Amino acid sequence: MKVAIAGAGIGGLTLGLMLHERGIEVEIFEAVNEIKPLGVGINLLPHASQQLLQLGLEKCLAEKGIETSMLAYFNKFGQEIWREPRGRAAGYPFPQFSIPRGELQMALLDMAVQRIGASRIHAGHAFSSFEQATDKVVSRFLRRKDNSVVEVESDVLVGADGIHSSVRRFLYPTGDEARFSGRMLWRAVTESEPYMDGRSMFMAGHQDQKFVCYPISEPMRKNGRSLINWIAELRVPNGELPKTDWNRKVDKSVFEQPFQSWKWDWIDVPAVINGASEIYEFPLVDRDPLPRWTFGRVTLLGDAAHPMYPIGSNGSAQAILDARYLSDCLSADPNTPYALREYEAERLPRTAGIVLRNRMNGPEQVMQLAEERAPNGFRHVNDVISQDTLEAMSLRYKRLAGFDKDSLKA
Secondary structure (H helix, E strand, O other): OEEEEEOOOHHHHHHHHHHHHOOOEEEEEOOOOOOOOOOOEEEEOHHHHHHHHHHOOHHHHHHHOEEOOEEEEEOOOOOEEEEEEOHHHHOOOOOOEEEEHHHHHHHHHHHHHHHOOHHHEEOOEEEEEEEEOOOOEEEEEEEOOOOEEEEEEEOEEEEOOOOOOHHHHHHOOOOOOOEEEEEEEEEEEEEEOOOOOOOEEEEEEEOOEEEEEEEOOHHHHHOOOEEEEEEEEEEOOOOOOOOOOOOEEEOHHHOOHHHOOOEEOOEEHHHHHHOOOOEEEEEEEEOOOOOOOOEOOEEEOHHHOOOOOOOOOOHHHHHHHHHHHHHHHHHHOOOHHHHHHHHHHHHHHHHHHHHHHHHOOHHHHHHHHHHHHOOOOOOOHHHOOOHHHHHHHHHHHHHHHOOOHHHHHO
16 A cells, blocks of 8 residues: 655654554655744644654653643633643643644654655645546646656545645635634744743633743753743734735734733743744634545545644644544555545544634633633632533543543543
């Protein structure tokens, strides 16, 4: 069996490594001319880190990323709503890591070059189209350096080419537009003094104004400093999806004013914003869940299959779980179209549920509930939200996303 993968992001590279580990021939095609360590921070929940540890990435993750110890939610006044230990600190058998996204992608790429071979990984090859015969799929890629068309024959084609997936657009040329939430994100990293214990994530505010922070550098933590990945989020007045670049640099003046009063005894949010050298703007978008991912010998994976709001740290995690289940299905069943349908039957409804739950703020519902019930703050959160309700919200999302302890053991 041979599998062609469109996309050398985290999902595509993880799938390639897992297929290679199972003795399946792999060829990976990436549209950009050079794969670079782009992006800011990424959070790997225990069910995702489990898969990467099994590939042999534990040393890299432990040396470069932070082993997250805790997640805490606060209201817009810095009053605590909910906190819980995370990863091994919560009794999981696997850690939760926060790491620069580019570091993780390059570690996966280096491993793929060593194991799969550099000749099997093609940068500057943009997916164009495919045709299927009875037992093969012929994919066409546009080679950017000379605008020539490269045809590749394989048993399976997997579109792992992100939220702007060309494979998905070929399968669904109309009626599959991005859905804009009406909110914008501004993302950056800032070097600063550590906050809390130096290994904690926090989220503050509510769905129309939110600030998220987590440290992502273990080397910096060991030196008594912190490299903080942060995201500021605001509802924008016009409510229309921007037609400009979705990853453009902006000045902090675009969004900083509503956060000027967010100075608390444990963190100074305006100082964190001021400390960033580069800030990138993204619209908060997803797409409606698809009725199917699989067409004969072609299927989708990761953001190409189920783009979702970056809530609950599940975008990359679900791509990694997709890769695990798809590689298991293909290695277990010689009937390739049936294996792809089995993969879809397992993963499509699970990820569709996360997409829809994230539109309802996912585990961050606790912040919205606190805002609605106590917009002027509270003496103690249990005066407005019972402890049972807080615990139930947390557990419900973990079960949905597959990282409650029982699911992880299974």
